[in-house]
Amino acid sequence: MEKKLYDKLVMSHKPIEHRGENAVIAFLIGGLVGVIGQMLVEFYSYYLHLSSSDASVFMIITLIFLASLLTALGFFDQWVKFARCGLIIPITGFAHSMTSAAIEYRKEGFITGVGANMFKLAGTVILYGVVSAYIFGFIRLIIMGGV
Amino acid sequence: MIYIYSFLFAGFVSMLGQLILDNTKLTPGHITSLFVIIGASLDIFNIYDLIVVHVGAGALVPITSFGHLLIHGGLVRASELGFVGLMMGVFDLTASGITSAIFFAFIFSLFFKPKD
Numbered sequence: 714m715e716k717k718l719y720d721k722l723v724m725s726h727k728p729i730e731h732r733g734e735n736a737v738i739a740f741l742i743g744g745l746v747g748v749i750g751q752m753l754v755e756f757y758s759y760y761l762h763l764s765s766s767d768a769s770v771f772m773i774i775t776l777i778f779l780a781s782l783l784t785a786l787g788f789f790d791q792w793v794k795f796a797r798c799g800l801i802i803p804i805t806g807f808a809h810s811m812t813s814a815a816i817e818y819r820k821e822g823f824i825t826g827v828g829a830n831m832f833k834l835a836g837t838v839i840l841y842g843v844v845s846a847y848i849f850g851f852i853r854l855i856i857m858g859g860v
Numbered sequence: 861m862i863y864i865y866s867f868l869f870a871g872f873v874s875m876l877g878q879l880i881l882d883n884t885k886l887t888p889g890h891i892t893s894l895f896v897i898i899g900a901s902l903d904i905f906n907i908y909d910l911i912v913v914h915v916g917a918g919a920l921v922p923i924t925s926f927g928h929l930l931i932h933g934g935l936v937r938a939s940e941l942g943f944v945g946l947m948m949g950v951f952d953l954t955a956s957g958i959t960s961a962i963f964f965a966f967i968f969s970l971f972f973k974p975k976d
Contacts, residue, residue, distance in 0.1 A: 738876045738878075747869060748870075750870070751866040773957050775922070781961070799878070804957065806892065816973070818971045837892070838893055841897055842930045845900040846900045847946060849900050849931055
């Protein structure tokens with residue numbers, strides 16, 4: 714009984730989350746990043762005469778550079794607070810997590826601080842990406858016997 | 861037209877992440893890991909390749925494409941060397957992204973201090 718009362722009390726003091734609003738903002742910002750990516754791909758393939766696969770590599774590097782720079786300058790944290798998954802799910806979130814960890818732990822030294830903490834968030838992405846890619850690739854090789 | 865598809869797809873993936881973030885107890889770390897696994901799983905039967913062809917960069921920007929590129933690079937090498945090739949190729953296509961992210965993060969950590 715006491716636990717129920719406690720839960721009720723906690724629920725009544727929880728800040729109200731605007732879930733619908735958050736989802737719409739994430740949709741708009743995430744979509745905007747996708748459009749910027751497409752514009753960059755067409756820009757690079759037109760002006761640098763690259764194939765579309767090379768241009769998309771240039772695009773990803775550009776987005777990572779911009780996200781890292783804006784994180785270092787201090788703007789990106791506020792934008793992430795506003796857009797949440799709109800900026801976390803695109804590749805910008807990956808760059809943001811690494812740059813912000815690197816800068817935050819700098820005062821603990823370059824080995825024990827920056828080196829040890831840079832992959833705190835990005836490490837899980839790489840770990841589960843590689844493990845799942847290997848397992849799924851294995852499955853595909855067994856099922857289809859090659860590409 | 862491809863701009864609209866890019867907008868819709870990248871927006872849809874981001875919105876899906878936001879809905880998971882708001883309605884469950886998962887953290888952004890859980891969600892990005894989950895999306896990478898989903899991206900890799902969609903490439904078992906080349907579904908993600910089809911999406912990239914139709915949607916363009918809108919499909920390459922979300923973190924799901926990271927999983928797709930990991931398995932795609934592995935499968936390209938696997939066609940020559942089988943299971944060992946799969947290991948060799950996993951980082952082939954994502955190397956540029958990971959290298960640039962590490963490089964820029966380190967360089968900026970040299971020149972910038974955290975804001976309090």
